[in-house]
Amino acid sequence: MDATAGKELTAVEQMLCKAFPDVGPFGTSALEKALRKLEKFELACQGDDWADPECKATNTEALQYARARAVVKGLSWSLRESLQARGRTGTIERLMEEPFLGKSNATKIVEIFQTGTCQRTLARFERGEAPLDSEGNVRMWAHRHEHKATRPMTDGPAKVELSSVLCISAMTAIKLVHERNIRSIAQLRDRPEIVRELHGGHRLDHSLRFHEQLQEPVPAEDACEMLKTVRETVRALRVPRAAGWHAELVGGGRTRGRAGHDVDILLWHKEEMASFLSSQGPVFVLDILLGVLVEQGRVLPKGEAYFSRKCVASRHDDPRPYLRQIHMAQESSKGFENLQYDHHDKFFGIWRSARTGKLHRIDLVVCSHPEELPFARLAWTGTRTLNRLMRLRAIDLGLYLGAHCFVARGDREGTTETKVVVDAQAGRPPEVITLGKLEPLPFKYVQSEEDILRVLACGTNAFAKLVDPTNRNA
């Protein structure tokens, strides 16, 4: 039985029922590119959503465009045929039946599909002008009343270009444009004294020098070589059960079947954690791996280029500090299996191809605990928009979804208990788990990405199209 039978699906549920292929059958790639450009202009002009809990600002415009693009990717009908059969008005009405598309977004989608651009937003952004809102007024400022700071919506192309440089955020790009009158990467390169003020150090210098190379798509041959080298290197390390380490592509390499400008690799082991205790304290597999890759000349060292390593020592603490809150919230018994979660060790850096000598961005993620693998895979495969949709769905169910596990939020009125339907498929009695506040869902119920998607669908297979990672290009 379908747990959602008889009820209208929410917008998020409708989205998660869809498939998002890299290239759809209805010729929407130009439209998708335009919506992506609009999202980038909004992010570059307003700044991305930021995690400051004091300021709960969301870049709603960027979010709208990201969702609209996902809807277009997931469309199961042809805009072109609909325009022929029903005309503009009929097609707009039909689009408005899709999740997250209201009148504004539906109209914009049709205009972009028919003309290749949108006069009130995209065409203005591309000329460096501020866009118009749905009432025709100029949106001169990002509307963030909490921050008195002025953020003009002009100079979109300059801000997009500058913020595409590794180590230069949207906020830094905004300052460069309006405080230093820098309008391109070329202009920034001519002003070393301004680069120095940005406090990016040698990493920023290096990013600027090799920016074009770092933006190029990684050739398939090099992406394969990166994966193979990482896999063989980790298996040759002097760490416990080294031969059991696996390396697999996540990110675009998994959803599209080819790398973009970076290569994302997830490392995992069936039995071992990402680190182990020695007499000197915790030893991180990632650190040893990076040591070898740097020595071999494949990964550029810390002192030379962008190099960001994030490992956590608390994995081996007893009791683990990140569990204290859960212990305090719920003193009662928990199984061993749900006592283990912290963050995955990560590396964001630069790879040098042995074949061409060219530089490429590489991300390595080491799954911290074996049982967290499906969560790490799901989160690091993405896309960003799909992660946000899945996490919104988790919120609807009273859960947190991160890269490690499900945790009951326990913030609903009336009760701190959260009921999770882990299985409600035909021919079986429904299986419901009750969790206390901040209690993780035991890993035995979520041993694969498919299991996670099933929990999100209240025990049904309603979201099963997303099990195939090539359908996750939302």
Add this chain to the structure above:
DNA sequence: CGGCATACG
């Protein structure tokens, strides 16, 4: 009319 994903150094 509040909320918009989540996480780390």
Add this chain to the structure above:
DNA sequence: CGTA
């Protein structure tokens, strides 16, 4: 603040 910058990154995923």
Add this chain to the structure above:
DNA sequence: GCCG
């Protein structure tokens, strides 16, 4: 801007 769209949703619940």
